[in-house]
Amino acid sequence: MASSSLPSLVFEVNRKEPELVAPAKPTPHEVKLLSDIDDQDSLRFQIPVIQFYRYDPSLAGKDPVDVIRKALAKTLVFYYPFAGRLREGPSRKLMVDCSGEGVLFIEADADVTLNQFGDALQPPFPCWEELLYDVPGSQGVLNTPLLLIQVTRLKCGGFIFALRLNHTMSDAASLVQFMTAVGEMAQGATEPSILPVWRRELLNARDPPRVTCTHREYEQVPDTKGTIIPLDDMAHRSFFFGPTEVAAIRHLIPPHQHKCSNFEILTACLWRCRTIALQPENDEEVRIICIVNARSKFNPPLPRGYYGNAFAFPVAVTTAGKLSENPLGYALELVRKAKADVTEEYMHSVADLMVTKDRPHFTVVRSYLVSDVTRAGFGDVDFGWGKAVYGGPAKGGVGAIPGVASFYIPFENAKGEDGLVIPVCLPSEAMERFVKELDNVLKNNHVQQPMSSLIVSSL
Incomplete structure (x- = not known):
């Protein structure tokens, strides 16, 4: 395991004034309702991603800022709701006013090369606030641009593409679909290879709503001991898990659990270590929330091109004492069962709960949330300069309640080993x-034969 805290690299970024990029052609002016999965409190925040691209000598003279700006305008013709603004109606129902106003776009230059980032191409990134400028007044959920994009040219000819998305609009898979479309238009396509599909009514509550599943993830737990800590008071570090690290953790679990995925094993380990580190009372309840992509659970499947939120927050609950005193296999079984809870019926039950309980936030008190984006495809997004050197979440701890979430991000370390980098936020x-x-955990288990490859099972 290697970990990194905030890198020391410091550089200057010169930004032009933010502009609004509108669709390249007139688009329908209408109001579109979000789904009852989209507009829950848990998703009412902005989520940042970042992509790093190398210089390509064959494209000398081509300006990535200009190419992406024009491609963005063309893509918004198809994804025109992104150019609108969110409004809130009765019962806190969110809807998009498809006004065509546009998305925020920033052109910038940095006096740094890609190589100067070194092994720092993992969260948390140096000078992050410079790479995605927080335009004053743009941070809200309602009545503000739904996307903020900054393209920063580097001294070496490479560039950085940073984006902030209003999470109520889309999840990771949907965002990659949109970014891929921008990449296709940047390379000359006249329309995206996957056309966007709205159809948010497919994930609306039933009439009448009927909550048929247990949803402990939405229990309202009072924070009597002040466990929710401001993000500013937290340490941010990333941890690399390659074949050797995963093999060491697998060494701790009994043979009958060896079929469990690497995601499940890592999640159990991190949850247990994190709980021990936070030192709650033995009788206090602690929770692990696993983001589960539910697209494959529907029959018939959600339409190809659907770009809303289509995931659930299933939870496992135990006491801090049981989690820390039992072997790792105990936590692993809890994680495995939580993931298995998600079905098509479960998703409909969540939507029904949203409309009957005023769209609550998932429980954050003594909760840890993990999201596997290894299969999302951020690193494959290509604007014409090839695939990203790094692509994915810009930091851990993001959310409507900061500090709770970690992402599992595909990563190749300095030795050329494929693995995961996982950002963690803690006091x-x-x-x-x-x-x-x-x-x-890792050093007290001497493993003779490290795994030759790290394969993380998709959720």
């Missing part, structure tokens, strides 16, 4: 304990 003292606990 500084807890972070020190977390690092020690994780080191103990």
Whole structure:
């Protein structure tokens, strides 16, 4: 395991004034309702992603800023709701006013090369606030641009594409679909290879609504002990898990659990280490929430091109004492069962709960949320300069309640090993304990034959 805290690289970015990029052609002016999965409190925040691209000598003289700006305008003709603004109606129902106003776009130059980032091409990124400028007044959910994009040219000829999305509009798979479309238009396509499909009514509550499943993820738990800590007071570090690290953790589980996926095993390990680091009372309930992409659960499937949110927040609940005192296999079984909860009926039940319970946020008190984006395809997005050197979430801890979430991001380390990089946010003292606990797990298990490859099962 290697970990990184905030890198020391410092550089300057010169930005032009933010502009609005509107669709290249007139688009329908209408109001479109979000689904009852989209507009829950848990998704009412902005989520950042970042893509790094190398210089391509064969494209000398081509300006990535200009290419992407024009491609964005063309793509918004098809994805015109992104150029609108969110409004809130009765019962907190969210809808898009397809006004065609456009998305925020920033052109920038940085006095740094891609190589100067070195091994820092993983969250948290140096000078992050410079690479995606937080335009004043744009941070809200309602009545503000739904996308903010900054393209930053680097001294070496490479560039950085950073984007912030209003999460109520789309999940990771849907965002990659949109970004891929921009990439296709940048390379001369006249329309996206996958045409966008709205159809948000497919994930609306039933009439009458009927909550048929247990949803402990939405229990309202009071924060009596002040466990929710401002993101500013947290340490941000990323941890690499390659074949050797995963093999060491697998060494801790009994043979009958060896068929469990690497995602499940890593999640169980991180949840246990994190809980020990936070030192809750033994009788306090702790939770692990696994983001599960539910697209494959529907019969018939959701239409190809659907670009709304189509995932669930299933949860496992136990006490801190049981989690920390039992072997790792105990946590692993809880994670496995939580993931298995998600079905088509479960998704309809969540939508029904949203309209009957005023669209609640998932429980954040003593909760840890993990999201596997290894299959989302961020790294494959190509604007004409090839695939991204790094593509994916810009940092951990993002959310309507900060500090709760970690992402599992595909990553190749300096040795050329394929694995995952996982950003974690914890209070500084807890972070020190977390690092020690994780080191103990990995170093106290001598594995003769490390796994030759790391394959993370898709959710």
